[in-house]
Amino acid sequence: MTTNDFLQIGALIAALIVLTPLLGRFCYSILTGRGAKVLRPFRILERLTYKICGIDADVEMGWKQYASALLLFNLGGFVVVYLLQMLQQFLPLNPQNLSAPSWHLAFNSAVSFVTNTNWQAYAGETTLSYLTQMVGLTVQNFVSAATGIAAMAALARGISRKTSGTLGNFWTDMTRSTIHILLPLAVIWTLILVGQGVVQNLEGYQSATTIEGKEQVLPMGLAASQIAIKQLGTNGGGYFNSNSTHPYENPTPISNWFEALAILMLPAALVYTFGLMVGSRKHAWVLYGVMMLMLIVLIGISAYAEFSNNSALGVAHLEGKETRFGIVNSIIWSNFTTVASNGSVNAMHSSLSPIAGGIAMFNIMLGEIIFGGVGAGMYGMILFVLLAVFLAGLMVGRTPEYFGKKIEALEMRWTTIPIILPSALILIGAAIACSTSAGLSSLANRGPHGLSEILYAFTSASGNNGSAFAGLNANTPFYNITLGLCMLLARFGVILPVLIVAGSLANKKSTPMTAGSFSTEGMTFGLILIATILIVGALTFFPVLALGPIIEHLLMLAGTTF
Amino acid sequence: MKTLIIAAKLILVMTAITGVMYPMIMLGAAQTLFPHQANGSLIYFDGRLIGSELIGQEFTDLKYFWPRPSGVGYTSQPSGGTNLGPTSKVLSEQIATRRARLIETHDGEQPPDNLILASGSGLDPHISPAAAFYQVDRVAKARGLDSGQLDLLQQLAERSVEPYNFGFIGQPRVNVLKLNISTDSLFSKRSK
Numbered sequence: 001m002t003t004n005d006f007l008q009i010g011a012l013i014a015a016l017i018v019l020t021p022l023l024g025r026f027c028y029s030i031l032t033g034r035g036a037k038v039l040r041p042f043r044i045l046e047r048l049t050y051k052i053c054g055i056d057a058d059v060e061m062g063w064k065q066y067a068s069a070l071l072l073f074n075l076g077g078f079v080v081v082y083l084l085q086m087l088q089q090f091l092p093l094n095p096q097n098l099s100a101p102s103w104h105l106a107f108n109s110a111v112s113f114v115t116n117t118n119w120q121a122y123a124g125e126t127t128l129s130y131l132t133q134m135v136g137l138t139v140q141n142f143v144s145a146a147t148g149i150a151a152m153a154a155l156a157r158g159i160s161r162k163t164s165g166t167l168g169n170f171w172t173d174m175t176r177s178t179i180h181i182l183l184p185l186a187v188i189w190t191l192i193l194v195g196q197g198v199v200q201n202l203e204g205y206q207s208a209t210t211i212e213g214k215e216q217v218l219p220m221g222l223a224a225s226q227i228a229i230k231q232l233g234t235n236g237g238g239y240f241n242s243n244s245t246h247p248y249e250n251p252t253p254i255s256n257w258f259e260a261l262a263i264l265m266l267p268a269a270l271v272y273t274f275g276l277m278v279g280s281r282k283h284a285w286v287l288y289g290v291m292m293l294m295l296i297v298l299i300g301i302s303a304y305a306e307f308s309n310n311s312a313l314g315v316a317h318l319e320g321k322e323t324r325f326g327i328v329n330s331i332i333w334s335n336f337t338t339v340a341s342n343g344s345v346n347a348m349h350s351s352l353s354p355i356a357g358g359i360a361m362f363n364i365m366l367g368e369i370i371f372g373g374v375g376a377g378m379y380g381m382i383l384f385v386l387l388a389v390f391l392a393g394l395m396v397g398r399t400p401e402y403f404g405k406k407i408e409a410l411e412m413r414w415t416t417i418p419i420i421l422p423s424a425l426i427l428i429g430a431a432i433a434c435s436t437s438a439g440l441s442s443l444a445n446r447g448p449h450g451l452s453e454i455l456y457a458f459t460s461a462s463g464n465n466g467s468a469f470a471g472l473n474a475n476t477p478f479y480n481i482t483l484g485l486c487m488l489l490a491r492f493g494v495i496l497p498v499l500i501v502a503g504s505l506a507n508k509k510s511t512p513m514t515a516g517s518f519s520t521e522g523m524t525f526g527l528i529l530i531a532t533i534l535i536v537g538a539l540t541f542f543p544v545l546a547l548g549p550i551i552e553h554l555l556m557l558a559g560t561t562f
Numbered sequence: 563m564k565t566l567i568i569a570a571k572l573i574l575v576m577t578a579i580t581g582v583m584y585p586m587i588m589l590g591a592a593q594t595l596f597p598h599q600a601n602g603s604l605i606y607f608d609g610r611l612i613g614s615e616l617i618g619q620e621f622t623d624l625k626y627f628w629p630r631p632s633g634v635g636y637t638s639q640p641s642g643g644t645n646l647g648p649t650s651k652v653l654s655e656q657i658a659t660r661r662a663r664l665i666e667t668h669d670g671e672q673p674p675d676n677l678i679l680a681s682g683s684g685l686d687p688h689i690s691p692a693a694a695f696y697q698v699d700r701v702a703k704a705r706g707l708d709s710g711q712l713d714l715l716q717q718l719a720e721r722s723v724e725p726y727n728f729g730f731i732g733q734p735r736v737n738v739l740k741l742n743i744s745t746d747s748l749f750s751k752r753s754k
Contacts, residue, residue, distance in 0.1 A: 007730050045579060053571040065565075072569040080573060123640035139581040143573075171568060178576060183584065190588045191595070197616050200592035200600040208604075208611040210619045211626070211742060217639050218602055218614055225588040229580075241640035245682030247616040248602065253732020312649050313657055319679040320643040323630070323688035326733035348643035348682045357648075449647035471645035552649055561651040 001307050005328040009299060012332060013292075015261055016268055020288070023265065024272025030180045031153045031173065031273065033057075038180050049175050060166035063503025066154055067496055069170035070147060074114050074492075077140055081110040084136040085128065094129035095204035101127055104480035111484045113137050115491035116144035116373055118230070118237030118343050118466035119483060121475040125219040125240050130202060137237060138226045142186075145233030145266075146177035148375030151495050152270060155379045156277035158502030159403050162510045167502050181266070182233060189228035192258050197251035200224040223248060231262035234373040236343030236466045244333070244346040245322055256325055256333075256346060263336045263344070267371035270378050278403060282521040287381060290526050291370045294533075295339055298359055298370075302331045305355035305553075312556040317356075320348030331356060338363035341373035343466025350445070350453065350469040354556055357469070358549025361456050364463035366537040367422060373464060379498045385520070386415045386501070388532040392518050392525070401517060404510035411504060414497040421493045422462045423540045425486045429458035430544070438478035444471030447562030448552040455548055461486040605739070618687040619739050624667065624704035627689070627697050627719075627745070629738040630676055631660060634684035643682040668700050688735035691723045705749055718744060 030038070050057055061069065084091070085106040089099045100106070105121055112119045113136070124133065150173035157167050194200050199220055206218040223239040227249055230237055244250040250259055271291070275284020306317045306327050321330045330347035337344055338360040349360055363370065369381040390407055393400025400407040433439025433454045443450045449469075456469040461483040468474070474483065519525060592600035603615040613619050618629045620636040629636070633644035646653035657678050664673040674692045698719050702712040722741045725734050 004726070004730055011730070049572070049575050049579075052575055053568050055568060055572070069565050069569065072566055073572060076569050076573045080577070123642075125638075126640050134585050135577055135581040138585060139577045142580040143576050171572060174572065174576075178580065183580065186584065187588065191591065194588075194592040194596045194600050197599045197603050199602050200589055201602070202589065203601065206602060206604065206611060208613045210613055211739070211746070212619070212621060212623060214620060216613060216617070216619060216636065218604070218617060219638060219641075220602060222585045222589060224592060224600070225585040242642045242683040242685075245643065246641050247614075247618075247683060247685055247687055251603075251616045253727045257727075257731055310648050313654050315657060315679060316675045317648070318676050319646065319648075319653060320682045321679075322681050322683065322686050323676060323690060323735045324686075324732050329732065346682070348645055350645040350647055351643060351682075353648050444645055445647040445650055447647075447649055449649060452647075469645070469647075470642070471647070552647070556649050561649050561654045 001303060001328075005303070008328050009332055012257065012260055013296070016264055019265055020268050020272050023269035025276065027149075027181055027269055027273040028276040030176050031149070031277070033172070033176070039184070042179050042184065046175055046179050049179070053171070055171040055175070057169065057172045059169055061169055062165055063154075063167055063499045063506075066167050066170050067499045070150065070495065071492065073143070073170070073174065074147060077143060078110050078114045081113055081136040081140060082106050084132045085109065088129040088132045091129065091131050093131035093134070093202070096129070098127060098129050104477045105475055108480035108484040111487050112466065113140035113235070113237060114144055115464055115487045116148060116233070116235060116341065116376065117461060117464040117487045117491070118235045119461055119468070119487065120237055120466070121480055123241035124238060130221050133226060133239065134222050138229060141226065141229040141233050141235045141237070142178050142182050143174065145182060145235065145374040146174050148373050149177040149181065149270065150174050150375070151498055152274065152375035152378045153277065155382060155498055155502040156274050158504075158506040159405070160278045161506045163507060165503070165507050167499070167506060182229065185232050186225070186229045189232060189258065189262055190224045193228055193255055194224045196255035197248070198224040198227055198255065199248050219248065227259070228262070230344060231259045231342065232266060234263065234267060234340050234342045236337060238344060244344045245348065250346055253324055253329070256329055259344075260329070260333055260336055263340050263342045264371050266374045267340050267377045270375055271371070274378050280403070280521060286521060286526045287385070287529075290529050291381070294370050294530065295335065298339070298363060299331060299335045302335055302356040302359045303328070305353045306331050308353070310353065310556060312559050312561050317353045320351030322346065334360050335363060337467055338465060339368070339370035339372070341368040341376060341463060341465045343460065345467050348470060349456070349467055350471045354549045354552035357452060358545060358553070360467070361452070361459050361549065362537070362541065362545065364459045364465045365423070365426065365541045366533060367419065368463045368465065369533065376464065380494065383415050383419055383498070384533050384536075385529060386411060387419065388525070388529045389518065389520065391532060392528055396518065398516065398518070401511070402520065404513060405505050405508045411501050414500045418494040418497040419536065422490045425462040425490055426455070426458045427540070427544065429462065429482055429486055430455045432482070433458070433478075436478070438476065442473040442476055442479060444473065445562070448548050448555065449562065452548040452552065455544060457483060458486060462490045464491050605743070613739055615737065615740065616687055618685045621738065621742060625701060626742045627694060627701060627738050628677070630686050630689060631656070631678065631680045632684040632686075633680045636685060638685055641683045641685050643684060644680050668696065671696065687737050687739060689738055691734050691736055694719045694722065694736040694741065701745065707749065711749065714748065715745065718748060
């Protein structure tokens, strides 16, 4: 590594830290309805939305109401995206005359975008019409992220409210997050990206005759507006097949810098927002510190692996990477995108060194809580916080409390279920795929890398990440259906328990902190939290990682190929 | 039931805002502010579309600078990498073949790694500066350039290096298509 490499990593992380309190405060003012200084046109849009939909912004919802609104809204989104795909050949804005995908692919893609996963078993430029991408996918890029923000806000209210029983209003949380937070940022990012060369037009694909006289088709479309929100909303679904490696999707180091920043910007800011909502910025900074520390260590390990040569092939780790980004930007991205449930890639993860690829997978396995998805990362982290508080309570023999609220059997039940569920889906799903011909016939690589491909697919789906070891042919009925179910269960099987916990906490009295209370604002708590996360993650996944990336690393050092 | 109706209406309103209004306004803004970029940074020659500044092309002729290998043959429909893993025998064989071919055409010199490894998009428009300089002698020979012209070509390659952005972001690189176009225009009269 050179000084320049450190500088590139440092600059992005510094920008992230500087933006956190600014953006975090802004999100707080939006979510609490205190208006902030939102631009007039956006305020008009918000009022208009309420009027058309018949939403009373002042109504408070209990957890059941909040959950049913959230579920129905997402169900509706699924139906729209599914139908748009199946009917795209009869609809306008389809200059390439693309026909409907298979039902299982359409199911998979619809689930994928509604759950903020953006796993893509299809190639954008050869499968979906401009209309489907624009009216179907771009919309879900916004509202699935807004769903995450809403659920986080509900949890924060559950923690901070006393004997109230209500968590806010899903409709307003959804509308405000979309219109005031995501939309203005997406407008700025679209303009930055177009300036760098990301396409934004409605022309048909252009046919060029190259200098050597070959035909080359240049794909077009409304890419910039979708890519902006794909990054900001931790969605990650590429407009083109090769995602942010594609020069029309990520043309320059500058576009790459802004896209990478956009991956973690909102998840990081929402940690601060959460702190403001529950009334403890100190607690938020402890969580932030835990996340940042883990992120930096993970980038460090990946960088060490990537800057060493591949001794089995006798070359540097440049396969699957773009010249303009180089190794350092590929590693920053592979970590940003996997800790954050974004899932976009600017280098092919399947071709990463075994350790860097393994780290990418491990980041997702930890539960997408190192900043994590927009909103989703924060509520996922709070589950681990509750677990850590509970463990600490057991160790000192006191009733565990979080912000003065007793953590009891009901909270622990609904905390452990969403922590275990994604892990179970990953391991059981991968086990089924490894033992059936339907699962194995999709493999592209042999040896331990084959296991990594399958494992990565189920990890990505069950962590709602969406990135891939893309050698695996995932567009088969087996993978479309199993991965689709993993995405659904992992998303709503976490959101629902989170809302249950939020509802239960909201009902409780808050006892004042005493000298005997366990503080969640210091280093001690940070360390216990890290230990909890690592023990759960490592114990669950070490055996299978040993059979995939770790053994592949050792075999690579020994010069073995498959 | 009331919830269902609100949900349905809200989806439609959100679709109108984020799925129609937003991309369309962005379309208008992009076409006004950055028409060249928004339409694909296309390059025309004599009114004929020959490619895009941003999208790599295949070059196999000895008189051109060559790009990196591509998992999709620079066809772009769809784009993509090879996805071959770090212990792939297929990749190992590809590397051996490519290395041998480059050594054979470059007076026995070892090629830089990026010239024998495929990119993620399969459309990488760039090679490293070292990979461009590596090819100068071969291009000059294929074009029958004398030693004065060889110096000109070397200078052209050096001028084509795009440095770090803002002094430290990204990687120094050479755009292969642009370099080949300027090579052609520099030597078009003399090489014919």
